[in-house]
Amino acid sequence: MDLLIKKIIEKQNPTVVGLDPQWDFIPDDIKRKHLLGKQDTITEVCGAILEFNERIISAISFVVPAVKPNCAFYEQFGWQGMRVLYETIDFAKSKNLYVISDGKRNDIGSTMKSYAQAYIGITQVEDINFRAFPSDALTVNAYLGSDGIEPATDLCAKYDKDIFVLVKTSNASSGELQDMNLKFSPIPIYEKVALMCKNWGENLIGQYGYSSVGIVVGATYPDQLKELRSILPYTFFLVPGYGAQGGGAEDVRGAFDNLGLGAIINSSRGIMCAYKKHPTLTFDESCYVEAVNMKNDILSITGKIG
Amino acid sequence: MDLLIKKIIEKQNPTVVGLDPQWDFIPDDIKRKHLLGKQDTITEVCGAILEFNERIISAISFVVPAVKPNCAFYEQFGWQGMRVLYETIDFAKSKNLYVISDGKRNDIGSTMKSYAQAYIGITQVEDINFRAFPSDALTVNAYLGSDGIEPATDLCAKYDKDIFVLVKTSNASSGELQDMNLKFSPIPIYEKVALMCKNWGENLIGQYGYSSVGIVVGATYPDQLKELRSILPYTFFLVPGYGAQGGGAEDVRGAFDNLGLGAIINSSRGIMCAYKKHPTLTFDESCYVEAVNMKNDILSITGKIG
Secondary structure (H helix, E strand, O other), rough: HHHHHHHHHHHHEEEEEOOOOOOHHOOHHHHHOOOOOOOOOOOHHHHHHHHHHHHHHHOOOOOOOEEEEEHHHHHHOOOHHHHHHHHHHHHHHOOOOOEEEEEEEEEOHHHHHHHHHHHHOOEEEEOOOOOOOOOOEEEEOOOOOOOOHHHHHHHHHHHOOOEEEEOOOHHHHHHHHHHOOOOOOOEEEEHHHHHHHHHHHHOOOOOOOOEEEEEEEEEOOOOHHHHHHHHOOOOOOOEEHHHHEEHHHHHHHHHHOOOOOOOOEOOOOHHHHHHHHHHOOOOHHHHHHHHHHHHHHHHHOOOOOO | HHHHHHHHHHOOOOOEEEEOOOHHHHHHHHHHHOOOOOOOOOHHHHHHHHHHHHHHHHOOOOOOEEEEEOOOOHOOOOOHHHHHHHHHHHHHHHOOOOEEEEEEEEEHHHHHHHHHHHHHOOOEOOOOOOOOOOEEEEEOOOOOHHHHHHHHHHHHHHOOOOEEEEEEEOOOHHHHHHHEOOOOOEEEHHHHHHHHHHHHHHOEEEOOOEEEEEEEOOOHHHHHHHHHHHHHOOOOEOOOOOOHHHHHHHHHHEEEEOOOOEEEEEEEEHHHHHHHHOOOHHHHHHHHHHHHHHHHHHHHHHHHOO
């Protein structure tokens, strides 16, 4: 997690901008520039999405350390959409941002290895070394146990990359399964998964004291955030649910350690749709202004970081 | 699940062929036909993979009702690989096969809706109606609860499609989480998830008595297969783990109902690598022969189906 933490300290900003380009979010002027009218295909749609992403990335790249594209919004546009995902990641890397691919991928053995190669490794075939979606981290789901995580942690170790495992997600129904208490240890499922993540990361601890195996915990569950912080001293948190989903700065206080490290807070709609809140600003200005507002909001509870 | 069951009865074959094109599996003659030598790129690799898939599909399409490409093996080749996934699905549909996209996707709300649109629905933008990866079913992970399933079941209802939810997976470490017993109901996690799937499917039961919400249960856990069959009367099972992973026909007996319905058994390597077992046959002949062998093996325990 060193690369992410280094960027957080440099920019004094523990936030990440979600790049989830729902069509409704894209401003009319970007749409008009790319759409032709009756002859429109997915190619034109993808052009608009890529411009939307690149404009956001350019606007925020001096203030924010990381971006998090969610694969679903690209996959819905087929291979053309996945090309936009690649181009978005590539553009964000060119702006020196840390990129978390939010794919929530999960499988076992050689299949999980393929997912991990795709996002945080290298696909090697014959003499070809290929980086499919060259990110710094991938979100993953641990329902399948170690067989689904170790192929990814192997690549974390090899290429100095990270994963974030779903533990306590931000949605209303997350408790249906995650909050069920276990019989033989007096803890809920999410805490069991969190402790598994602690173990998976114990040999991957970097110079700032955090391991390559992070976890996802929603801002909408502040008590669980605080509890998990106390039992996972070297596990970094990716925290969705701030802003549009209802979580505020006070709700994420418990995610941070005494140095203001230990967590990165995600906002997607708050930045992507900032222009709807600021009709007198340009699209790019409004992204920047809301990214700064978010930074200041979170810094008000962490203080100086690092 | 009607379309799948209809094809199973027509072909008297409750098996599905996994299309997981690991590079090692591809015969040398197919590789040689596509690779150029030093100038090779992922484009040539993808050409070989598509031919591999199309040859398998053509060889087995008269005997097998369904195929199951696992997205990971395509995603590792980036957007070019995802184009091969599209072309593979499209080719399988042209051969009248039922296609299960094995993506184990999971997210919430509009994000999960995007995944579901991509595989079992339609992506609608402006006047464009686009089918990204036009499958009949998608495998999904239920760790996030109803918020992650209902966007998919909505599309199952709308477009007569199916999902298969991970319940008890075939891998060795599946028990680390899935077998943990719950405190307030005397059942393990996988059974809790199974019962959630039963509920999610209860308003989606088709003419054969099975719902659109199937589950994934590994052939490597025969006792759990039998137990789940008894408590889930209208839930169809997708059963990996037969063949290379160690499960045999006897192990999957418990997955079927009295009519030989209720389950479809997957084999991937057994068919894809059949040519290594049959050096005197062509690649295509060996796929066909092993598909027939598998059919006969499973039919020996189900008897006539339907």
